[in-house]
Each structure stands twice: as structure tokens, then as C-alpha cells.
Amino acid sequence: MFIFVDRELQVVHAPHALQWQVFPGPEPRECVWSNMHIPVWQRSIREALIYVLTFFIIVFYMIPIAFVASFTTLSNLEKVLPFIKPIIKIGVISTFIGVRPITQP
Numbered sequence: 001m002f003i004f005v006d007r008e009l010q011v012v013h014a015p016h017a018l019q020w021q022v023f024p025g026p027e028p029r030e031c032v033w034s035n036m037h038i039p040v041w042q043r044s045i046r047e048a049l050i051y052v053l054t055f056f057i058i059v060f061y062m063i064p065i066a067f068v069a070s071f072t073t074l075s076n077l078e079k080v081l082p083f084i085k086p087i088i089k090i091g092v093i094s095t096f097i098g099v100r101p102i103t104q105p
Contacts, residue, residue, distance in 0.1 A: 071080060078085050
């Protein structure tokens with residue numbers, strides 16, 4: 001086991017692991033300087049839009065998923081779908097689902 005750890009420590013993840021790769025930046029005339037600054041009012045609007053979008057994702061995506069997931073427990077599925085009871089009684093299936101322990105009659 002320690003042999004593999006030793007080999008993992010010697011792996012180099014980049015061709016120049018102990019050297020900095022430095023490249024020259026663009027010249028000032030190559031930059032579009034009007035794109036470098038975002039006004040405060042535009043930043044505030046973007047932030048508000050993200051908050052609204054996050055709210056709608058939580059309300060219209062996460063809450064319905066949690067509601068549907070509450071029905072997916074085996075005991076609730078037995079109540080909602082009575083035809084599934086004989087399938088759940090099979091020990092291998094209930095063990096595979098991992099929700100109920102195997103019980104012998």
C-alpha cells in the first residue's frame with residue numbers, strides 16, 4: 001500500500017511544475033477600455049436579477065421536487081399505488097431500494 005502512495009507523490013501534473021509560465025499581456029491599444037468598467041447602477045440591476053432568478057428556481061424547481069420526492073418512499077408508494085405492494089414484498093427489490101429491511105413472514 002505504501003508503495004502506491006510513494007508513486008503518487010512523484011507524479012508531475014504539469015510539464016513545468018516548478019517553473020512559472022509567464023506570457024506578455026495585451027498592449028494598451030488592444031484593450032477595449034469601455035468594457036472594463038461596469039457602472040454601479042448596472043451592477044445593482046444584475047445583482048437584483050440574480051436574486052429574482054434564484055428565488056424562482058427555488059420556488060418552481062426545488063419545492064416541487066421535494067414534494068414529489070416525499071411520495072417516493074416505499075410506505076407512501078404503497079398507499080398511493082396499491083398494485084406495487086406485491087413487488088415491494090420481494091426481498092431482493094426492497095433490499096436493492098434500501099429503504100426497508102428484509103422481513104421474513
